Amino acid sequence: MDDSLSVESAVKDTLPTVFGYIGIGISFGIVAAAAGMSVWMATLMSLIVYAGSAQFILVSLLAIGTPMISIVLSVFLVNSRMILMSMTTANFFKKNSMFENIFLGSLITDESFALSMNKLNFTDGKLDFKWFNTVNVMAYLVWAASTAVGAMLGKVITDPKRFDLDFAITAMFIGLLYLQMISDKSIKLKVQLIIVLLMLPLVYFGLIFISSDLLILVVTLIGCALGVILKHEIN
């Protein structure tokens, strides 16, 4: 990653995340096909809902005949962490037009959010529409295409675990987390390290009580609050 915000640079920055989208997208397609969805319906879901883990939940809830209102509420809750990510990112696009803001917001993902936060450390805290939009659109197209491929494969293969690509997303978060910690100079490394370590017991014990997808939002909120407290204690 470098300080360039060109389209070319965006493509290069997004490349490492593509494996994750392909792995999870294919897995999702297989799961959707196994639940009885057609290839075009699975692909349409990736294009309309575009929500990673929430889509897996959506398919399983549809398969067991859950009422629409419960499905919509579950998807909203699982995906509500997007509110936090959009809030964080929106601060860097205040000068852009409303249309550009809505366009970027529409296609933001965990991964494009993480990439953009990393990019900030190289660009003196600047992001632009062209760069972010390229990252988002690439992710969107790869996600939809992978879903279609997965749904077609789903007629033959039923176990998505056979694709070791499912670890690609986790590996990417490990990488982006480390790179973020060493390059974000606005928070002391010691504070960041303590907060990250605190997340482990929060996640571990939280898993006893709260569904894993919702837990992400809960522990993120707790972690941020602890971060603010710790930052002031240490300074």
Add this chain to the structure above:
Amino acid sequence: MKSTEFVLFTLIACGLVTWLSRILPFVLLKKFNLPAKVVEFLSFVPITIMAALWFEGLFTQHIGHLPQVNYENLIASIPTVLTAILTKKLLLIVIVGIISLALVRLAV
């Protein structure tokens, strides 16, 4: 699986709520400024959310009981973290992660 129409309406409704959670912060923050305290709070979102997404992958959930450790992902995380520290190259980190998990699964 329910009728195609039911599925389609559900998709549209779900798409609408996820779209709103994505764009409303952008729309509102275009008009309003966040207090400094909130901006400071949000500055911790990147590391906390990425750590949470990683750690969540290290366990298998059983509501009401302690989670089970996912040893495959835990072991594969070690070379991945080392690659991060040694190379600082995202593409390499992801590739090492994928290969590590494949090797762990071969060995088990």
